[in-house]
Amino acid sequence: MNIIKVITVVIAVLTMVTPLLAEDTNTADDNSNSENTAVSSEANTAPAAPATAQEIASGVCAGCHNADGNSIIPANPILAGQHAEYLSKQLLDFKATENEPAKRNSPVMSAMVATLSQDDMKKLSEYYAQQKMIPSQIEAEAKLLETGKILYHGGNIENGVPACASCHGPKGAGIPPRYPALAGQHAEYTHTQLSLFNTGDRANDNGVMQKVITRMSGSEKRAVSAYIASMRP
Numbered sequence: 001m002n003i004i005k006v007i008t009v010v011i012a013v014l015t016m017v018t019p020l021l022a023e024d025t026n027t028a029d030d031n032s033n034s035e036n037t038a039v040s041s042e043a044n045t046a047p048a049a050p051a052t053a054q055e056i057a058s059g060v061c062a063g064c065h066n067a068d069g070n071s072i073i074p075a076n077p078i079l080a081g082q083h084a085e086y087l088s089k090q091l092l093d094f095k096a097t098e099n100e101p102a103k104r105n106s107p108v109m110s111a112m113v114a115t116l117s118q119d120d121m122k123k124l125s126e127y128y129a130q131q132k133m134i135p136s137q138i139e140a141e142a143k144l145l146e147t148g149k150i151l152y153h154g155g156n157i158e159n160g161v162p163a164c165a166s167c168h169g170p171k172g173a174g175i176p177p178r179y180p181a182l183a184g185q186h187a188e189y190t191h192t193q194l195s196l197f198n199t200g201d202r203a204n205d206n207g208v209m210q211k212v213i214t215r216m217s218g219s220e221k222r223a224v225s226a227y228i229a230s231m232r233p
């Protein structure tokens with residue numbers, strides 16, 4: 001008998017409370033956004049697993065080089081498809097140590113590599129090397145391209161500029177591990193590097209490129225940079 005009484009009371013209470021419960025559910029729905037935020041901020045405070053190369057690339061580097069290394073900003077190099085050995089050498093060269101300044105001088109990139117371990121650098125380089133390159137789409141005048149083509153493949157015998165092709169390959173694919181691929185790179189970036197080699201502000205190649213470049217005129221540097229951008233890997 002008692003049990004039946006209890007059940008009746010429970011049913012009575014439930015019928016009264018059900019509309020309230022329904023209201024509660026609605027309120028919970030309205031608050032669902034803030035609940036989700038609470039859940040994700042909890043996740044953020046959990047100890048983080050070491051970031052993968054892809055996470056670093058899309059979280060830190062993408063703003064300037066794009067997530068897949070195909071920079072669309074002509075001042076920033078395209079990294080996609082470049083040899084991994086060359087890329088990791090550059091990342092290492094950007095990093096200053098306690099005893100030595102960075103071998104390759106770039107305030108932006110030195111800040112970027114400051115917190116990267118050698119293993120991060122290796123993995124990032126492998127990641128970019130595996131991406132398919134989307135070459136520069138910026139067009140140049142036919143006359144400039146023609147001059148650049150002659151310089152790239154034959155050099156300039158008069159002032160002793162060697163052919164770029166002898167170290168960077170006839171198709172601009174480079175020769176790993178030492179000689180970087182050039183084909184399709186943004187002309188603006190290439191031209192900046194040629195100027196930096198010329199002045200000695202970039203000297204992380206034991207003077208190899210400096211010897212090549214100091215004999216080149218300004219218009220030759222512009223022409224060869226434009227031609228390199230038009231080459232297809």
Ligand code: HEC
Pocket residue numbers: 056057060061062063064065075076077079082087090091105106108109112113124192
């Ligand atoms: C704020 C913009 C910016 C960000 C972010 C950035 N870079 Fe760079 N990166 C540059 C610029 C500019 C250069 C060219 C530096 C120079 O003139 O020598 C460069 C050069 C490089 C080079 C040399 C490429 C070559 O062909 O020699 C590598 C490799 C590179 N960046 C990798 C990275 C990686 C990996 C990250 C993320 C950890 C990163 N960058 C983040 C702007 C950026």
Ligand code: HEC
Pocket residue numbers: 077089151152161162163164165166167168178179180182190193194204205208209212224225
């Ligand atoms: C004797 C061999 C040699 C010749 C010839 C040569 N290069 Fe290079 N070049 C190198 C080496 C080695 C490096 C890599 C330097 C480093 O490790 O940082 C390089 C790097 C470069 C880079 C930097 C690439 C980047 O992504 O930052 C550019 C641009 C370049 N060369 C353009 C040229 C052009 C243009 C010519 C022809 C006028 C030329 N090179 C001829 C050996 C050569």
